[in-house]
Amino acid sequence: MSGEMQNITYGEAIRQAIDEEMGRDKNVVMMGEDVGRWGGLYRASTGLLEKYGKDQVKDMPIAEAAIGGAAVGTALMGLRPIAEIMYIDFIAIAMDQIVNHAAKWHQLSQGQVKMPIVFTTQGGAGRRNSSQHSQSLENWFVNVPGLITVMPSTPADAKGLLKSAIRNDNPVMFIEHKALFFDKGDVPVGEHLVPLGVADVKRTGKDITIIATSWMVGFALEAAEKLAEDGISCEVVDPVTLWPLDTETLINSVKKTKQCLVVTEAPAAGGWSGEAASIINEACFADLKKPVQRLCGMRTGMPFGPIHERKVVPGAESIMENVKQVLKGKEVCQS
């Protein structure tokens, strides 16, 4: 089995991770809206109810405080819940459970209580869902001590990171991207663990580092491919885990390329993109040829429909354009 690969979707990779971990440990339980009968909004838990039964796969009412509370309560009693919040926008209802309870109890109990919960959810634009089903809210969680925040950008990462997250004893925010669920990629068959807290250099280059997250990673790679035709060599770094952040990989890359563009779908203000830029500035100031720049989603509610939606979040075109701006020493134009 070792080394054998399969070409599967991001959603199927997630399904396999849950399937394998449930098979490995009966304490792994999944709870959420339509995770059972439907098999998940994007079919990332198809067949699991039939295979593992209601104790391990729990369809829940549309009640995110109940989902959060059930996750915290079952974790307290020794289970390892995967608590699914169907859209990240709905997580506002569960925030109390995540922030005031799941993230606090390990410290409050002097390490006696563990909260091995994975909050799986999916965010971002790309499916024409307007402003209450398209947000990028990862920054909220990066700001809360006690939480790990992960954003897989490929099927292989999705499988390997989710398996690691399920085995981790911290509460983990596992934020998938709705536009990636049907993208295919090569994923190892069977056991495949991708470590949390380790960034991944998705493409090596020498002229500029593009630090991109989630959906933006694919666009950064597409931009890098096209820019290579113009003789611009881009290194694309995916932080993978937003927090705790693998600063070393980011810093080493920028020390090499001496220029940096940070790309996120979430708006810039008060966000992780600023944190990343600041870390690079602090560590690489003497090495930088130009100021670190950011290309982020606009600070707006998501416009409805496909035309305007694509204008308010970065894509390959805007990344290409802005890499050129950075190299010229000019300020980036948002989106």
Next chain:
Amino acid sequence: MDKDTLLEHYRMMVYLRRFDLACTQLKLKDQIFSGYHATMGQEAIAAGFIPALNDDDVVFSTHRPHAHAAAKNIPLPRVMGEMMGRTCGCSGGLGGAMQFLDPQYHFYCGSIVGSNIPISAGVATALKQGDTDRLCLCLFGDGASNTGAFHEGLNLAAIWKLPVIFLCENNQYGEAMPVKEFVSAPNIADRAHSYGLKPWQIDGNDVVAVAEAAEEAIKKIRAGEGPIFIEAITYRIKGHYMGDPEHTYREKAEVDMWKKKSPLIRAKKTLTEMGVTDAEFKKINKDVDATIAEAEEYCLAQPYPTFEESIAHVDIPLTVAGGTN
């Protein structure tokens, strides 16, 4: 109820009352740093209900938790020390008077009103699918019944028939907001009807009524007839927190009227009729005071956590077991 059983409940109520009074003094001496939420007048609920549980049943309390914790027979220094922020406290002095965890005694509480209701449903979910007849007692106040979490938690417990007892201590005020103005339902118990439960409303100042309800509820839960919802009517003699502007929301005459309905006065009257003597009552007071004084002296001699201890365990490092990569 026979004399000896009632005397045990009375002894527990005296213990909770005098512990509360001791805490009031500790607060005045700034030995309890945070807001202090007195339990005076509500003793019958903790004393009548919690001792009927098994040691390994889970209790999930509120921001007003110390009487519940003491009634679960957690040794007093673990509770009092926690409220004083000392290392002998059950959470090492990191939680304080309104949020602490004592996993060893299966006791939890927190200072976000209503949050513990869905969490208790979660606890009961795990208990139900485990090989155990353990149950969860979820305590909350009238104010919590106005939160979304209350309704989400009750619905979940009801659809999954979970082994959880929801025990509402209706003490007539959510902070400064009187129940009669801020709770739309004539009775909080009415709200449970809409989740298909058959709620009970009991006199929360009558320790006998509480103890009888506890016995019946626990029996039903262990027989798989959960969840159960009980509204216990009581009264918060003191303010929401010590030193709150009470005159802004209630009349002294109302408080005085309820003081006369104190659960301790009522139980003492019955016990007197049963033949308990003044000397016996005095001995109870003396024994309880000695226990409290001993705990207080012990706690006052205990250190505060170091700064390093205070900020430890924020998360499990990814490089160690449990955060294993």
